[in-house]
Amino acid sequence: MSKRQLAPAIGTSEQQYWRRKPVLFAKEYLSVNPWKKQQEILSAISNHNRVAVRSCNGSGKTFTAALATIWWLMTHDEAIVITTAPTERQVQNLLWREIRGIYLKNGDLIGGKITSTRLELSSNRYAFGFSTNTTERFQGFHNENLLIIVDEASGVKEPIFDAIRSCLTTANAKLLMIGNPQNLSGTFYDAFHKTRSQWETIHISAFDTPIFTREIAAHEPPPPGILTKEWVDEIAGFAGEENSRYQIHVLGEFPSQADDTLIPLKWIEQAADRHFDPDDEHDTVMGLDVARFGDAKTVAIVRRGAAVVEMREFPSAELMETTGRAQELATEHDVKTIFVDQVGIGAGVEDRLKELGITRVVGVNAGLKASNSERFSNLRAEMFHGLRQRFADDDIAIPNDPELISQLASLTYTYTSRGQLQMQSKEQIRNSGLPSPDKADALTLAFTAPEPPPEPELFAFPLTREGVESYRRRFGKSSNH
Ligand SMILES: Nc1ncnc2c1ncn2[C@@H]1O[C@H](COP(=O)(O)OP(=O)(O)O)[C@@H](O)[C@H]1O
Ligand SMILES: [Mg+2]
Known part of the structure; x- marks a missing residue:
């Protein structure tokens, strides 16, 4: 690797400035155009230490997390980003796919090297991802400038959040949780309810996404994975707007689902x-x-x-x-x-x-x-x-x-x-x-459906007059009830 690639792309004196300007950073350095809700999320991370985003599907939230990862590394001399999600697939194929996508377009500028779930600018300046199946993996990160990103946060188990909380000790340690509001309990749910005052909360409904806000023009092809009008109509048509599926995935609302739901x-x-x-x-x-x-x-x-x-x-x-x-x-x-x-x-x-x-x-x-x-x-x-x-x-x-x-x-x-x-x-x-x-x-x-009990052998033949007669002969009972 050349020296130039390892060199910080932004001078230390400028970092402070760009730390306050994540949206501009994304535009100028990474050549992407964050949509309005994405801008809101990026600014929130810059201004707050705890940010929780509840959102519909396909709003570009994972992409925003990818932007945040790169922005954080490039605007600090020493920095760590830990990214996680409930499954390996979500980490590798969703979040890190977006990180790689942005990296590949801007590799010379970002420098360092990238693998499937790790981006390293230097030995004390790196981001990595793993799925949240073990709490130990959160231990031993001592860096003043720590950003933890939890994608699909509604599905992350509580011991993981406990482990995450124990990492967030320094003044510049931040936590971003994003997800579909699926579960009616846990840290993600609480962030919008009982512990809400500790969080900067953001809500994205389908109607805030770029097709509806016209940030993607009607004639432009939307990136695959972005929510479409047809999809919203389909869910509304089949499920009805009162259905929890519509509430969670289209409105980005926690379901008002009563406890009497048979199958979650x-x-x-x-x-x-x-x-x-x-x-x-x-x-x-x-x-x-x-x-x-x-x-x-x-x-x-x-x-x-x-x-x-x-x-x-x-x-x-x-x-x-x-x-x-x-x-x-x-x-x-x-x-x-x-x-x-x-x-x-x-x-x-x-x-x-x-x-x-x-x-x-x-x-x-x-x-x-x-x-x-x-x-x-x-x-x-x-x-x-x-x-x-x-x-x-x-x-x-x-x-x-x-x-x-x-x-x-x-x-x-x-x-x-x-x-x-x-x-x-x-x-x-x-x-x-x-x-x-x-x-x-x-x-x-x-x-x-239950299998019927096996029929007694006697009745295995069709009930004919002869059959009844033979039954009578054998058991001597009358056929009258
Ligand atoms: N501002 C943007 N500009 C270009 N493409 C974007 C932008 N935001 C998201 N995308 C693309 O849209 C697709 C869906 O975004 P994603 O972040 O996976 O949505 P979500 O996590 O909300 O389901 C991805 O392919 C992503 O690269
Ligand atoms: Mg996503």
């Missing part, structure tokens, strides 16, 4: 992000939620083991057509058992599928008694509770389908006076103006 949004999103390789250990099964009313549609979900293999919607159609389409899909995937919702038209579909006799069919009436009727008001409650458990155990992978996600996130429960868990019924959901949760129902049929 975070788990659902994790499941939508998860991929399991199809395994050969399990039979392929299908859940079939048949349309009951004109507006609802029939949804089939095929799963193998913990993974959804396919989700398909059939337009609300008549009996035979629905049966035909369901059987076609079952054959396509070599489905061994179809669990079909028995209520209403579903009963007809069940009968027809059984008549076809190609695939084993199990009718499920979710309104019937649960097997654990002390705990659950009916089978529907028991099944959905089982589904919840799969999400809790990280044992399910679902399609990243906004409609499915919002239906799952909207499921709520109560308790009966006897203390049984009770799910809000489909009718109640529809009456409250939310779309019928057909996809969620198909999912629970595919994953948690």
